[in-house]
C-alpha cells in the first residue's frame with residue numbers, strides 16, 4: 590500500500606510536492622484553494638504545469654484533492670446548495686487540470702431524510718456529468734457530528750445508487766471509529782467491511798484516511814490524533830489492516846501538525862502497520 594500525507598500548499602502548490610519528497614511519501618493529498626474561504630484564487634497556467642511536472646518526477650500517486658470545507662452538498666438552502674454545486678465543479682475542473690486522480694468530498698450537513706440524500710446525489714451527478722473521471726470523486730465517511738450525513742456505509746451506498754454516476758469511497762479510520770465501528774476488534778472491522786460490501790461495494794474503497802482518534806468509540810465526534818496516540822492505537826490499526834478485504838491504493842494521514850517531527854513519527858508508525866508492498870502506481 591502506498592503511503593502519504595495531506596500536505597499544505599501555503600505559498601505554492603509545489604511546496605507540497607517538495608515536502609512529500611523530503612518525507613519519502615508515495616501518495617499526496619492537498620487542498621487546491623484556501624479551505625476556509627469561498628474566494629477563488631485562479632492558478633496561472635505556469636503554476637499548474639510546474640506542479641504537474643514536479644509531481645510526475647517525484648512519482649507521487651495517487652494524488653488526491655480534498656474539497657474545501659465551505660461547500661455543503663446536502664444544504665437545504667437552495668442558494669447555498671447551488672453555490673456548493675458550482676464550487677464542486679470548479680474544484681473538480683482544477684483538480685483535472687492538475688492531473689489529480691481523486692477529488693474527496695464529504696456528503697454534507699442536512700436533516701436525516703431521503704430528500705437530503707437526493708440533494709447530495711443530484712449535486713454529485715451534475716458535477717460528474719460535467720467533468721467525468723479522472724479525477725474520480727470519492728465520498729468520505731463521516732463521524733456523524735451534528736447533522737453530518739454519511740456516517741454509515743449504508744448511507745454512502747444510498748448516495749452512490751441515487752447518483753448513478755461513477756463514484757468511489759474514501760474511508761477515514763477516525764471517522765469510522767467516531768461513528769461506532771470498533772476497528773480494534775475483528776468483529777468491528779468485519780461489520781464495517783461487511784456493510785461496505787453490501788452498500789457501496791468493497792472495490793470502491795480507493796483511499797484510507799489513516800488517522801487515530803482522540804474521541805472515544807461511537808462519540809460521533811471527529812478528532813484526529815497521531816497514530817498510536819489515540820483510542821484506536823497501533824494494536825487496533827494492526828487488526829484493521831490485517832483484514833484481507835481491505836485493498837486500497839493508498840493510506841493518507843491527516844494527523845495533527847505542530848512540528849516536522851510529528852510527520853516522521855507518524856510515517857514510522859504507519860510503515861510498521863502496513864507490511865504490504867507499495868505497488869507501482871500506473872497513472873504517473
Ligand SMILES: [Zn+2]
Pocket residue numbers: 729761798843
Ligand atoms: Zn479524512
Ligand SMILES: [Zn+2]
Pocket residue numbers: 761763764811812813
Ligand atoms: Zn476528520
